[in-house]
Amino acid sequence: MKNSESFLMFADCSAVYDGRARSTLARGNYLIIKKTDGSISIHGSTLITPRNYMGAGTNIVIAPDNIIANRKSEKLIITIYDILECYYPYDWSDSKIEISRTEAELVDKLIAGASTYFDGTIELIEREYRTDAGPIDLFVKTSTNTYLVEAKRARITLNACYQIRRYMDAYGLDAIPCVAGPGISDNAKKHCDSNSILYISVDFD
Amino acid sequence: MKNSESFLMFADCSAVYDGRARSTLARGNYLIIKKTDGSISIHGSTLITPRNYMGAGTNIVIAPDNIIANRKSEKLIITIYDILECYYPYDWSDSKIEISRTEAELVDKLIAGASTYFDGTIELIEREYRTDAGPIDLFVKTSTNTYLVEAKRARITLNACYQIRRYMDAYGLDAIPCVAGPGISDNAKKHCDSNSILYISVDFD
């Protein structure tokens, strides 16, 4: 077996890791992935995350019956008993995903258009404002009010309403609880109306 | 192509995800892994983590030229232009790693040998003791003292010393700050000596 830049191997193997912790992987059939960035990972038949792995830039030495991966103070030794399949990917893409419509993006929009969303002149605006109940997505203090905003990238549900209430309790002082998102369920809207929670409609694009 | 329980596919494809965020993956050659727990992931030629993924229990429908994965309010659509390789793993193991030398293990040892590590008779011993600064690894109250212990599986560094100091501030009452681990750096030891932090040497095995 030659040490190509990358390979996919399905093999009868076992593994031992020593580094930040120490672990053993019992013998069995696993998928071993070696990537072009020098990372290596061992996947079992369940879970998104690999059983064992070593990050990019790992020094990987491949012998007939084992693979030894070294990196700083970490070492992964894979003992190979039998190779059931080995494939060398051709022109494997390294494209990243292009992501959008995150909660952060909505908060950006709220900040950019703060003067239209909130009454008074903005005195302080802060994201991830810390409370004992966790961080509030957006904290806005204006000349007339203080707003605590929970933003959701999807339709606002009752859950978001309860969440902002928790933050209100933790905040303690007088403020206007808000939920912001591109839509809101009937139940949530009803709850907002009868509990003085302000719904802010904010859309992507 | 039949919908086996699991498969490894290297294919010319693209993907769109909509759920907790929204993302697109540009067309290219990627590794698609479908596992026996109903999870699916798309890997590029770099990084340990997949480009796209859907967790265990996803409803996956496979057609000749696409794969559609649904789960609660998430959807992943993989458009397949060409299958370069497809492999159906035989007897793919689902063994988990057996891990040791974790921080928790060190705390176990501290608890088991508490009477040798701490002065006085043990009155209360509690792990993950909650403070405003976060949970303290180990809280020990004896007839003579109260100990706050920060445990590290690796050599104690200055960082751990500062961490236990933060916990001391949050705790407020009189107590002896401790760092416990299998070793300690010279700098950290010096810091402990001059700041009345107790270093507890505790080894694995």
Place this chain on the structure above:
DNA sequence: CTCTTTATCTCGTCT
């Protein structure tokens, strides 16, 4: 280079 923050965090555990 180290440190800090984010994440479609994942994944286990507990209530």
Place this chain on the structure above:
DNA sequence: AGACGAGGTAAAGAG
């Protein structure tokens, strides 16, 4: 089912 916290968190961003 939902809440909570750990993780060999990994990976991106800032200084």
